[in-house]
């Protein structure tokens with residue numbers, strides 16, 4: 020017989036939105052008297068593709084430097100997957116799943132494509148760069164990443180002989196070998212020829228949609244971003260001017276004024 024005094028079971032909670040992988044709270048950096056990043060508060064959700072745009076000097080790369088630990092914050096906090104990483108060194112952030120590419124190429128010209136990826140695989144395991152291991156144990160991992168990034172036919176090519184697009188593919192391969200959950204891409208299309216842009220865009224889309232990684236990307240090519248981004252964050256004078264869907268950002272008059280005639 021059913022008990023009448025049993026307390027009613029509360030209804031299940033509404034499904035929560037995906038948790039924030041990255042949580043920035045009042046994040047800032049001042050150098051001398053200048054504020055380079057100003058009071059940035061932002062949540063990036065699991066699986067989200069967030070583009071970061073803004074006029075030259077708006078603070079986009081400086082924000083990436085703070086998130087990846089290249090430079091220290093002077094205010095605020097950074098949370099990664101629930102961990103406070105505000106004061107964590109670069110390698111600790113990488114171990115927690117954060118990977119980053121740079122605006123300027125960070126490759127060794129004479130080193131082959133495969134050796135770049137092998138060295139990155141070794142570094143991702145915490146083995147020093149100085150203990151260069153040609154161990155076959157990385158071969159499968161390297162081949163897999165080269166296949167994913169369309170570089171399998173360039174394994175023996177020195178980085179200097181790659182096109183700009185090929186170098187960007189390699190930079191992505193170097194980051195992906197560490198299997199990061201959150202990837203920061205700083206202007207991946209910079210210097211890339213128009214014919215290489217679609218391939219690189221497709222690669223970044225696959226990293227986000229097929230591999231289900233969370234992506235933050237600084238990029239000036241709006242046409243590229245419009246096909247990739249779930250939301251766009253607009254920076255201006257170090258702060259966040261707007262964070263919204265691509266359509267809403269494009270229609271925002273404050274954003275258009277911030278560009279002062281520059282093409283958005």
Ligand SMILES: Nc1ncnc2c1ncn2[C@@H]1O[C@H](COP(=O)(O)OP(=O)(O)OP(=O)(O)O)[C@@H](O)[C@H]1O
Pocket residue numbers: 050053055073074075076077078079080081082
């Ligand atoms: N170490 C530093 N000392 C002083 N000023 C700096 C330092 N690093 C960056 N800045 C300044 O901070 C501002 C933001 O620079 P940042 O490179 O982050 O901008 P950005 O939005 O990435 O620009 P761009 O689109 O041109 O790459 C610029 O005015 C820059 O000169």
